[in-house]
Amino acid sequence: MAGTGGRAGATRQRVLEATLGLFNERGFGVTVAEIAAACGMREGNLHYHFRKKELLIATLYERFQEEELAVAEAALGDAAAAESYAEYQLGWFALMWRYRCFYRDAFNLQHRLPGLKGRFMEVQARASAAVARVMALATEHGFLAIPAGRITSFVTNVWIVSSYWMDYLHTSTASAGLTEQQMQWGFGQVMALFEPYLTPAGRAAFSPLAQRAAALVLREKEPGARG
Amino acid sequence: MAGTGGRAGATRQRVLEATLGLFNERGFGVTVAEIAAACGMREGNLHYHFRKKELLIATLYERFQEEELAVAEAALGDAAAAESYAEYQLGWFALMWRYRCFYRDAFNLQHRLPGLKGRFMEVQARASAAVARVMALATEHGFLAIPAGRITSFVTNVWIVSSYWMDYLHTSTASAGLTEQQMQWGFGQVMALFEPYLTPAGRAAFSPLAQRAAALVLREKEPGARG
Structure with a gap:
């Protein structure tokens, strides 16, 4: 090797x-x-x-999962600052954009690498639990207002919309590629889940997120940004 | 023939x-x-x-799509009665349970019958528009409080969570089958999207829905209910 x-x-x-x-x-x-x-x-x-190609896919997928856990379990800069939660959310958007092939072709992937399921389940459980802790902190500090008993179902819905947005696009539109505009639409869908739970302080921190998420996507498109 | x-x-x-x-x-x-x-x-x-089997799948899928449009475009009994919206939502749950093979194996289906995409897109666009009209009516009559500009993104999120719930279960749990308990969990996830937008009048009508949805599932399990 x-x-x-x-x-x-x-x-x-x-x-x-x-x-x-x-x-x-x-x-x-x-x-x-x-x-x-x-x-x-x-x-x-x-x-x-x-x-062989399967080894390239599997190696990239492993990196994706390591980075996913790092993003999910990232320590907040300051749990009392709204900006920390916006940064945290932005970390997720950046991850999804960087590894969009895995979101867009999730089924294809499972088909190609059926042995991944156990690891996938483990990462998903750990990452979801970490996100739920961050949501609880955001509620505790007055940026979100989610009743404690509803945080788990909220996180599950955020997870489903985030994970399947690209597949939804695939099946509901004729376009084959994935444009920046479509990614922004996806970000908007995820943010729509937060919308009813944002306090005024939370809203002030989260509203510029769509623009910042778009900037992340556009940055990669600059000449020389990708090898 | x-x-x-x-x-x-x-x-x-x-x-x-x-x-x-x-x-x-x-x-x-x-x-x-x-x-x-x-x-x-x-x-x-x-x-x-x-x-051949593909013809059985395609015929059942056609029926599913006809029933989906019928459910989406069903006239409300009385747009001023909360119960009408609960009935409408229950119609969706019943459809999803009756045709759960198509939700659970959506990708497999597209793979088997790639020619379905155009029809799928058409039905989805019509059904989403019909659901959005019902949500606007429910808001107008004081059962939901969704700002007008947010109804489309709300309906899209309900659509994504409803459509992909079963696939999410497949990838995130070890269980292969689909139990009533898991279906109820899925109903709960969809209802969690409505939760922050329910007015007190809306909540009173929607809260018994989980039990009624469960009853729908259990009814089919009674001896003799299926041929």
């Missing part, structure tokens, strides 16, 4: 980023030849680092 | 109901031989009515 440190590590990293970019743009149907071309390397060389 | 009236029509109807029951219980993987056995007929006879 290829090493993970030094030059081989840097190459692996570069291949993974290029692959993620292609999957995000065109789905998991991208061929190994196309990935090698995007990395400016020969297929044989790519093969040395990743024996 | 087999006729649709008289004795052939009755047989077709019986086959479709038995097939729906099997799909609901065990998914689209059920074989034609198993369907024939459940109908107490020979495979050749079943073949005379439906040339």
Whole structure:
């Protein structure tokens, strides 16, 4: 197996980023030849680092799940500051945009890598529990007003809308790609779940979120932002 | 082709109901031989009515979509009575339970019958618009308090949570089947979306809904309720 440190590590990293970019743009149907071309390397060389495409998908998925847990369990800067919750939410939007191939093609993924289910369930349970703790804190500090007994069902609905938004787009619109405008629409759908529970203080912190989320998406589109 | 009236029509109807029951219980993987056995007929006879399994799925899906539009566009008994909205919502729960195979295996279905997308989009657009009109009426009559500009995003979130609840269960729990308890949990998730928007009058009408939805599910389980 290829090493993970030094030059081989840097190459692996570069291949993974290029692959993620292609999957995000065109789905998991991208061929190994196309990935090698995007990395400016020969297929044989790519093969040395990743024996087959399924290994690229699985490695990226592992990273996605690590980052998902990091985002879910991130410590709030200051639990008494509304801005901390906006930052937290923005972390989720950034994660979803960065790994949008996994959201858009969730079923395809499960089909390709059925062995992932156990890990998926574990990550989902941990991440949901962490989000519920943050929502409880936001309520405690007066930014949200969700009755304690309703936090779990609220978090579950946020999870479902976030996770399936892209699939919903796929089935309900004719467009094949995923535009920034559609992502903003998705962000708006998630924020609509928060809307009735925001206190005036919470609303003041959350209302600029849509613009900031859009900026995240646009930043990546700048020349040179992706390898 | 087999006729649709008289004795052939009755047989077709019986086959479709038995097939729906099997799909609901065990998914689209059920074989034609198993369907024939459940109908107490020979495979050749079943073949005379439906040339292949895809035709059974497509015919049931067409019925599902017709019933979906009927539920979405049902006239309210009395737009000034809270009970009318509870009845309307109950109609959706009954539809989802009756055709749960299509909700649980939505992706599998698209994979099997890719030609359905156009019709799916058309039905979804019509049904969503009808639901939005009912929500506007409920707001107008003081049972819900959703700002006019937020009704569309609210209906979209209700649609996403309703449509993907069963898939969410599939991916987040180890259980393969779909129990009444899980369906009630799903009903609860949809009702949690309404919760912050219910006025006291609306709450009084909607709170017994979970019990009535559960009763719908249990009724079907009574001996002799399914052919």
